[in-house]
Amino acid sequence: MKLLKPILAVCLFVMAAPALAVEPSEMLRDPALEARARDISEHLRCVVCQNQTIDDSNAPLAHDMRLLVRERLMAGDSDRQVIDYIVARYGDFVLLRPPWQPDTWALWIAPFAIFALALLGLFSQVRRRSEAAPPPLSADERRRLNQLLTNAKQPPPGTGVS
Amino acid sequence: MIPEIGRFALILALMIALAQTILPLIGAARRDARAMAFGDVGAIAQLFFVGVAFGCLMISFAVSDFSVEVVATNSHTSQPLIYRLAGTWGNHEGSMLLWVLILAVFGATVALLGRTIPSTMRARVLATQGLIGVGFLAFLIFTSNPFARLDPAPLQGNGLNPLLQDPGLASHPPMLYLGYVGFSTAFSFAVAALLEGRADAAWARHARPWILAAWVFLTTGIALGSLWAYYELGWGGWWFWDPVENASLMPWLLGTALLHSALVMERRESFVRWTLLLSILTFSLSLIGTFVVRSGVLTSVHAFAVDPQRGVFILLLLGVATGGGLLLYALRANNLRSGAPFSIVSREGSLILNNALIVTAMATVFIGTFYPLLIELLGSDRISVGAPFYALTFVPLVAPVLAGMAVGPMLKWRSDTLANGLRKLGWAAIAGALAGLISLVLTGARTPVAAVGIALAVWIMAASVSIVAKRIRIGKAPWLESTRLALALPRTVYGVVFAHLGVGLLLAGLVAANAWKQELTSSLQPGESLRFAGYDVQMLSVTTGTGSNYEAERSVLSFSHGEDIAFLLTPERRFYPDREMQTTEASVRSNLVANTYAALGERGDDGKWTVRLYRHPLAIWIWLGAAIMALGGALSWSGGLRSATTASAKSAVMAAATSP
Numbered sequence: 001m002k003l004l005k006p007i008l009a010v011c012l013f014v015m016a017a018p019a020l021a022v023e024p025s026e027m028l029r030d031p032a033l034e035a036r037a038r039d040i041s042e043h044l045r046c047v048v049c050q051n052q053t054i055d056d057s058n059a060p061l062a063h064d065m066r067l068l069v070r071e072r073l074m075a076g077d078s079d080r081q082v083i084d085y086i087v088a089r090y091g092d093f094v095l096l097r098p099p100w101q102p103d104t105w106a107l108w109i110a111p112f113a114i115f116a117l118a119l120l121g122l123f124s125q126v127r128r129r130s131e132a133a134p135p136p137l138s139a140d141e142r143r144r145l146n147q148l149l150t151n152a153k154q155p156p157p158g159t160g161v162s
Numbered sequence: 163m164i165p166e167i168g169r170f171a172l173i174l175a176l177m178i179a180l181a182q183t184i185l186p187l188i189g190a191a192r193r194d195a196r197a198m199a200f201g202d203v204g205a206i207a208q209l210f211f212v213g214v215a216f217g218c219l220m221i222s223f224a225v226s227d228f229s230v231e232v233v234a235t236n237s238h239t240s241q242p243l244i245y246r247l248a249g250t251w252g253n254h255e256g257s258m259l260l261w262v263l264i265l266a267v268f269g270a271t272v273a274l275l276g277r278t279i280p281s282t283m284r285a286r287v288l289a290t291q292g293l294i295g296v297g298f299l300a301f302l303i304f305t306s307n308p309f310a311r312l313d314p315a316p317l318q319g320n321g322l323n324p325l326l327q328d329p330g331l332a333s334h335p336p337m338l339y340l341g342y343v344g345f346s347t348a349f350s351f352a353v354a355a356l357l358e359g360r361a362d363a364a365w366a367r368h369a370r371p372w373i374l375a376a377w378v379f380l381t382t383g384i385a386l387g388s389l390w391a392y393y394e395l396g397w398g399g400w401w402f403w404d405p406v407e408n409a410s411l412m413p414w415l416l417g418t419a420l421l422h423s424a425l426v427m428e429r430r431e432s433f434v435r436w437t438l439l440l441s442i443l444t445f446s447l448s449l450i451g452t453f454v455v456r457s458g459v460l461t462s463v464h465a466f467a468v469d470p471q472r473g474v475f476i477l478l479l480l481g482v483a484t485g486g487g488l489l490l491y492a493l494r495a496n497n498l499r500s501g502a503p504f505s506i507v508s509r510e511g512s513l514i515l516n517n518a519l520i521v522t523a524m525a526t527v528f529i530g531t532f533y534p535l536l537i538e539l540l541g542s543d544r545i546s547v548g549a550p551f552y553a554l555t556f557v558p559l560v561a562p563v564l565a566g567m568a569v570g571p572m573l574k575w576r577s578d579t580l581a582n583g584l585r586k587l588g589w590a591a592i593a594g595a596l597a598g599l600i601s602l603v604l605t606g607a608r609t610p611v612a613a614v615g616i617a618l619a620v621w622i623m624a625a626s627v628s629i630v631a632k633r634i635r636i637g638k639a640p641w642l643e644s645t646r647l648a649l650a651l652p653r654t655v656y657g658v659v660f661a662h663l664g665v666g667l668l669l670a671g672l673v674a675a676n677a678w679k680q681e682l683t684s685s686l687q688p689g690e691s692l693r694f695a696g697y698d699v700q701m702l703s704v705t706t707g708t709g710s711n712y713e714a715e716r717s718v719l720s721f722s723h724g725e726d727i728a729f730l731l732t733p734e735r736r737f738y739p740d741r742e743m744q745t746t747e748a749s750v751r752s753n754l755v756a757n758t759y760a761a762l763g764e765r766g767d768d769g770k771w772t773v774r775l776y777r778h779p780l781a782i783w784i785w786l787g788a789a790i791m792a793l794g795g796a797l798s799w800s801g802g803l804r805s806a807t808t809a810s811a812k813s814a815v816m817a818a819a820t821s822p
Contacts, residue, residue: 023763023772024685045546051404053548056397096548104545107533111526111555118518122436126506126514 022055026063028070037070040082044069044094053096065090165230165309168218172259172309175211175266176299178204182269182292186285190357198281201288205269208295212266216259219308220250229315232256232308238321238740240711248332249322254456254472255308257335261452262298264336264343268372269295272347275803279368286354287347294346297479305472321740324712330390334383338410341380342448345417347372349445352438353487356494361438366428369441371803373424377417378795384410385788396746396761398681398776400784403549408531409451415524416444419517421795426513430575432501433510436517439495442487447524449480454531505577512570516563523559530555564618564669567662568625587621590628594621605678612677616670623666626659657798661791668787674780675757681777685770695758695777697721697728704762704771712736717762717771721751733762733773757781 022041028034041055046062054062054069065086072082086094098104137145182204189197219232223246228234236253237246251260269291276284302308325331351369355361387410388400401407420440423433457473504510530547538544568590572583584591598617602610631637633655634647682694691700702718715735720727734747748761756779763772 022683023766024683025766027683043548043550045548051402051546051548056399091543093544093546096546097550097554098545098547103537103540103543104533107529107547107551108555110529111522111559114525115518115522115559118522119515122514122518123506126504126511 022066023063026066026070028074033070033073036079037066037073040069040073040079041066043083043096044086045096047090047093065094164218164221165227165311168215168222169303169307169309171211171214171218172299172303175208175215175262176296176303178208178211179292179295179299182208183289183296186289186292187357190282190285190289193282195281198285201285201292202273204292205266205273205288208292209263209266209270212259212263212299215308216250216263219256219259220247222309223247223250226319227315228317228319229311229313230308231310231312234312234316234319236322237319238711239318240740241322241327242710245322245327245332248326251335252322252326252332255302255306255310257339258298258302258306258456259308260336261339261343262295262302264339265291265295265298265346268344268347272350272372276368280364283354283358283365283368286357287350290350290353291346294350294483297482301472301475301479305475318740321711321738324736324738324741324743324745325394327711327738328390328394330386330394334386334390336383337379337386338383341376341378341383341417342410342413342451344372344376344379345413345441345445345448348376348417348420348441349483349487352441353490355438355498356490359494359497361427361434361498363428363431366424366437367802370421370424370428371799373417373421373441374795374799374802377414377421378792378799380410380414380417381788381792381795384414385785385792389785392781393748393750393759394745396748397774398679398748398759398761398778400675400781403530403547403552405531406455408527409454412524412527412531413444413447413451415520415527416440416447419520419524420444422513422516426510427501430502430504430510432504433513433517434498434500435491435495438498439491440517442484442491446480446484446487449476449483453477453480502576504575507573507580507583508577509570509573509575512566512573515566516570519559519563523556523563526552526555526559561618564622564665567665568622571629571658571662572625586628586632587625590621590624593624594618596620601674609677612673615673615677619666619670619673621666622669623663626662626666629655629659629662653797653801657794657796657801659794660797661794664787664789664791664794666787667783667790671780671783671785671787675778675784678779679776682775684773684775685766685768686773687770690770694775697723697758699775701771701773702730709736711740712738715762717773719749719760719773721758729758731758731760733760735762735764752782754782755779 022038028037038055042053044054044065046052046054046057046059046065048059048061049057052062054065068086068089069082072085077085083095092099092101098107100108182201185197185204186201188194189200219230221227222230222233223237224243226233226237226239226246228237232253232255233249236256237249241249249256251257269288272279272284272287272291276287279287348369351365351372355365384407387407391402392398392400420437423437423440426433427437453473453476457476506514530551534545534547568587569580569583572586574582594617597620598613601616602613605613607613630648630651633651634644636644639647680695682692684692686692686701688701688703691698693699698721700720700722702720704715704717707714707716713736717733719731719733721729721731729751731749731751733749736745736747737743738745746761746763748759750760751758756777759776759778761774763774765771
C-alpha cells in the first residue's frame with residue numbers, strides 16, 4: 001500500500017507530461033521495420049500508466065519497452081515473436097487486446113451472447129404480443145366497419161365536439 | 163464566515179430534501195393537495211440553499227480563502243479569475259457539490275416547468291428527486307465537506323491542476339454532470355410511474371423532454387472532453403477507451419436507447435416496461451460513472467482502499483438507487499399494461515433492434531471496463547482491455563445500428579415491408595455508394611474498410627435529409643408549397659433529422675481521421691525544415707515567455723506550398739511552477755477537409771526540439787457531428803416540451819368536458 005502513492009504520482013506525472021512519446025532518437029533507420037515497431041507498440045500497454053499504449057506514453061518504462069521492441073525486430077524476430085517476448089517479461093497485462101484463454105473466455109463471448117439473448121428476449125415478447133392480438137378482420141367485418149365509418153361522418157344530433 | 167454559511171445552507175438543504183421526500187409521498191397516497199404541493203416548494207427551496215452553498219464555495223475560491231482546505235489544495239493567487247472560479251469543481255468536494263447543485267436545478271425545473279404533469283405524478287417525481295438529494299447531500303456533509311477549514315491557513319495554495327486550466331476542461335465537468343444528473347429525472351419519472359401503477363403515452367410525453375435535455379448535455383459533455391484530450395494531451399488522440407471515458411459512454415448509450423424506446427411509448431404505448439427499466443438503469447450507470455471517477459477504483463482495486471469511506475458511501479448510494487429501483491420494478495411492472503401489437507418489420511421492430519444492439523454495445527463497454535477488475539479480485543493474472551478489444555466487439559455491434567438507422571425512420575408504425583422502406587432510400591443508397599467509391603479511388607484502394615465506413619456515413623446523412631425531402635414533397639410539389647410544408651413540419655421531425663445527420667458526420671470524421679491520418683515525429687531547430695503532408699514545414703523560432711502563472715516555450719512553424727506560406731502553427735510547452743507540472747498546448751489548423759496538428763516536445767541533447775506533426779482528414783467532423791446531434795436533441799426537446807404542454811392542456815379540456 002505504501003508503494004501505491006508513488007506509483008499514482010508517477011502515473012499522474014506521466015499523464016501530465018507532454019506526451020511526445022516516440023522520440024526521434026529511438027526510431028529505426030529502416031522505415032518498414034519502424035512501421036512494424038509502431039504497429040506492435042499500439043497493441044502494448046505501458047504497464048505503469050493508465051491505459052496508455054507504449055507508443056503514447058513517455059514514461060521511462062515505455063521508453064525501455066519501445067527500445068526492446070525495436071531491438072527484437074532488429075534481431076530478426078517476427079511480430080508474433082516480439083509480442084511473445086514482451087509478454088514473457090511483463091505478463092498478459094501488457095496486451096491491450098486480451099488473450100484468448102480460460103479466464104478471458106467470458107470476456108470475449110459475453111458481447112455476442114448478450115446480443116443473442118437480448119434479441120431472443122425482445123422478439124419473443126413481440127411474438128407473444130402479436131399472438132395475443134385479435135385476428136385481422138374478415139372481408140365481411142371490414143365491409144361493416146366501412147359502413148359504420150361512413151355513417152359516423154354525419155354525426156347524430158347532440159354530439160358536437162365539446 | 164462565508165464557508166460556515168455554505169455549510170449551514172447544505173445542512174438546511176438536507177433537511178428540506180428529507181421533507182421533500184416524505185411529505186409529497188404521503189400527499190400523493192392520501193390525495194392531499196397541500197402535502198403534495200410541498201414537493202414544488204421543497205424543490206425550489208432546495209435549489210436556493212444548494213445554490214447558496216455553491217456560491218459560498220465559489221466566493222471562497224474567488225477571494226482565495228486558503229483557510230478553506232479545498233481552496234488551499236486546488237487554487238493559487240496567480241491563477242486568472244476564470245480558473246480560480248473553475249477550480250470550484252476541479253476537485254472532489256467541489257465537483258460533488260456541483261453534482262448536488264445540478265440535481266437541485268433539475269428538481270426545480272420539474273417543479274416550475276412541469277405544471278402540466280398530473281399532481282400525484284409530479285409529487286412522486288419530486289419526492290424521488292428529494293430522496294436522491296438526501297443521499298448525495300449526506301455524502302457531501304458526512305464524507306466530503308467542501309467547507310472544511312485549515313488552521314493555520316497557508317499563505318499560498320497548491321494551485322489547480324494545470325491540465326484543468328483550459329476552457330475545454332473547465333466547461334467539460336458541468337456539461338457532463340448536467341447529463342449524468344439529468345438522467346435522475348428519468349429515474350424519478352420511472353419510480354413515480356411504478357408507484358402510481360400507471361405508465362402511458364402521457365407519461366412518455368412528460369418524461370421525454372427531461373430525458374432529451376440530459377442526453378443533449380451528456381453528448382456535449384463527452385464531445386468537449388474528447389476535444390480537450392485532442393488538443394491538450396498532445397498525441398493527437400480523441401478517444402482512448404479509458405475507464406473514465408467509458409464511464410460516460412455507458413449512460414450515453416443507454417440514454418440513447420431510452421430516448422428511442424420512450425418515443426415508441428409516446429406514439430404507440432408500446433415498450434412501456436422496457437422504457438421504465440431503461441430509465442432506472444440509465445441513471446444507475448450515471449451513478450456508476452460518478453462512482454468510478456470519484457472513488458478511483460479503476461486505476462487499481464487498491465486505489466479504492468486509499469479512501470474507502472467515500473467509495474463505500476457512493477457504492478451504497480448506487481446500491482440503494484439501483485436495487486431499490488429494480489425491486490420496485492420487479493414488484494410493480496407486471497401491473498402495467500403493454501401496448502399495441504406490431505409486426506417485426508415496422509418502426510417498432512426497427513427500434514427493438516436498435517435497442518437490443520445499443521444495450522449490447524453498452525454491456526460490452528461495461529464488461530470491458532470491469533472485467534480486468536474482476537480478474538484482479540479473483541487473484542489471477544492482471545489483464546488489460548484496450549482499443550483492440552473494442553474494435554473487435556463494440557464496432558461490429560454498432561455497425562448494424564448505423565446501417566439500420568437510415569431505414570428505421572422510413573418504416574411505418576405497426577407493420578411495413580422492408581422493400582417499402584428501402585424504396586424511399588434509393589438516392590441515399592446511390593449517394594452512399596458513390597461516396598464509398600470516390601474515397602476508394604482517392605486513397606488508392608488501400609483501405610477498403612474505411613471506404614465502406616464513408617459509404618455508410620453518407621448513406622446515413624442522405625437518408626436523414628430525405629426524411630425532410632419526403633415530408634415536404636420536394637420536387638413533387640411546387641416550390642412555394644414545399645417551403646410552406648417545411649415551415650409547418652414539427653420540430654421533432656427536424657430533431658430526428660439533425661440527430662441522425664450528426665451521427666453520419668461523426669462517423670465520417672472518425673473513419674477518415676483514423677484510417678487516413680498521417681504523422682511524423684522528428685527533431686528540428688529554428689531554421690530547419692522538413693516535408694510533411696505536401697507542405698514544407700519550417701521551424702521559424704522557439705521563444706520563451708511567461709503567462710499569468712506559467713512559463714512557456716513557444717515555437718512557430720510555417721507550413722508552405724513552394725514560396726507562399728499557407729499558415730503558421732504555434733505549439734507550446736508550458737511549465738507551471740506551483741505544481742511543477744509540464745503541459746503541452748498543441749496547435750491545430752482546422753478546416754472541413756483536414757486538421758493539421760503540431761505539438762512541441764522536449765529539447766534533446768543535440769539542441770533540437772522534438773516535433774510531432776499530424777494530419778487528420780475530416781477530424782473536425784467528429785465534433786461538428788456531435789454538436790449537430792446535440793442540436794437535433796435540443797430541437798426535439800423544444801418540440802416535445804411544446805407538445806407536452808399543449809397535449810396535456812387538450813386532454814385536461816377533454817377530461818373536463820366528458821366528466822359529469
